[in-house]
Amino acid sequence: MIAAPECDKVLLVQAELDGELDAAEAAALGAHRAECPICQAAAAELAQARALIDARLYHAMPEDVRGRLMAQIAAAQRPRRTADSPQGASPLPGRWRQWWSRWWSSAAGFGLGAVCAAALAFLVIAPQAPDLAEQIVSGHIRALQPGHLEDVPSSDQHTVKPWFDGRIDFAPPVKDLAAQRFPLRGGRLDYVAGRQVAALVYQRDKHVIDLFVWPAAQSAARPNQTAERQGYNVVHWVQDGMNLWAVSDLEAGQLREFAEDWRRSP
Amino acid sequence: MLPHLDAAYNLARWLTRDATAAEDVVQEAMLRALTYFASFKGVNPRAWLLQIVRNAAYASASLERGMQFVPIAATAEPGAVAAEDLVSSADDPEAALIKTRGERQVRELIAALPVELREPLVLRELEELSYKEIAEITRIPIGTVMSRLFRARQLLARSAARGEAT
Numbered sequence: 001m002i003a004a005p006e007c008d009k010v011l012l013v014q015a016e017l018d019g020e021l022d023a024a025e026a027a028a029l030g031a032h033r034a035e036c037p038i039c040q041a042a043a044a045e046l047a048q049a050r051a052l053i054d055a056r057l058y059h060a061m062p063e064d065v066r067g068r069l070m071a072q073i074a075a076a077q078r079p080r081r082t083a084d085s086p087q088g089a090s091p092l093p094g095r096w097r098q099w100w101s102r103w104w105s106s107a108a109g110f111g112l113g114a115v116c117a118a119a120l121a122f123l124v125i126a127p128q129a130p131d132l133a134e135q136i137v138s139g140h141i142r143a144l145q146p147g148h149l150e151d152v153p154s155s156d157q158h159t160v161k162p163w164f165d166g167r168i169d170f171a172p173p174v175k176d177l178a179a180q181r182f183p184l185r186g187g188r189l190d191y192v193a194g195r196q197v198a199a200l201v202y203q204r205d206k207h208v209i210d211l212f213v214w215p216a217a218q219s220a221a222r223p224n225q226t227a228e229r230q231g232y233n234v235v236h237w238v239q240d241g242m243n244l245w246a247v248s249d250l251e252a253g254q255l256r257e258f259a260e261d262w263r264r265s266p
Numbered sequence: 267m268l269p270h271l272d273a274a275y276n277l278a279r280w281l282t283r284d285a286t287a288a289e290d291v292v293q294e295a296m297l298r299a300l301t302y303f304a305s306f307k308g309v310n311p312r313a314w315l316l317q318i319v320r321n322a323a324y325a326s327a328s329l330e331r332g333m334q335f336v337p338i339a340a341t342a343e344p345g346a347v348a349a350e351d352l353v354s355s356a357d358d359p360e361a362a363l364i365k366t367r368g369e370r371q372v373r374e375l376i377a378a379l380p381v382e383l384r385e386p387l388v389l390r391e392l393e394e395l396s397y398k399e400i401a402e403i404t405r406i407p408i409g410t411v412m413s414r415l416f417r418a419r420q421l422l423a424r425s426a427a428r429g430e431a432t
Contacts, residue, residue: 011412014419018390020397042416049419052372052426053391061275065289069271069296194396217392218272 007038014046019194051169055216055241132193132245133227133234139192140210140232140247143199149208150186150201160187164198172198172213173242180261182209192245202258209248209258216243224259226252235259270312271296273393274319280388281323283377295322310399316389317403375425383418386411 033039152163161174176184190199197214227234233252278288
């Protein structure tokens, strides 16, 4: 293969695509990129590679594996009984029995049972992002400034959906919920969680609802989660491989209703 | 909801490229995580758990057990696999299955990347971690993370383009 000529800025081009540059760095890079064919080619190639990878490649833990793992952990949370039971009668398979008995013989002395439970709870419950809800609300407030709400003002989903083609690296699902009294107002591009996302704008009476959409790493559908930040309500769910975040000053019950209507709508 | 368990399994699966090995690695890692949790002072439990998963995967030697690693070459050199060969000819010709085929092909192309390139790619694209978090998990400098990620994507894009051309 012929070695391509290099430019020392290509890693910055990649960093921009990954959302790792701040606005000033991105602007400086933009000026360079406009004149650098190597960086343009690199950006195209990186975009191709990124487009190949989607949530279907994610290996979520299969249910049977999860079941076996949780059974082992549950067994570990009954330390005394396991440790006191005669070796032959232990319900654990050989390798695990060995591990646990070794671990508990040292752990029991230090009273680590509680720590184990706390550790598990922490690993299991701790949120993935520091606070995405906060970012979502900030994005919503920013968009409410005059003139920022819609890049494509239209109540027609067949106008809004194609508008995103070529502007963003995925096709966001666009639904009109006028029949449910949540008419579509339009859409725009926004920037959340270090990436470009689609924002769909809906309305209920005088209240504006932003629905942020981007592809999810884990495709497994997730039930609604709700949060409240700075007086705004947020509902999050995962559906058809998409992360969905609805935010509005609507009261929580109505926003949940919006989420449910959206979820059920074809 | 067990988000970190999915993350642990995803990384283990992509590193070992084998379901059984991945399950062993995750079990081992959870055990270590529970043991050492008392000494955990950080703020990012997911990154911390992934670091343990990674160490367990490397320690288990299962990185060698699954598929054998061979470099992808533009042309078939001795000992190398041409990207075209990674596309299974047994794929269903139905148009409806093109998507599935594409997915399988991409899966194979990523699996064929050397582990030091595959690892940052999976952490960035599937776990959506920042460069800093990837550097912490893999214990390599951020600059190296960036260049490995770049090479991984370059190889992936080029081998996929060759696959489509056939």
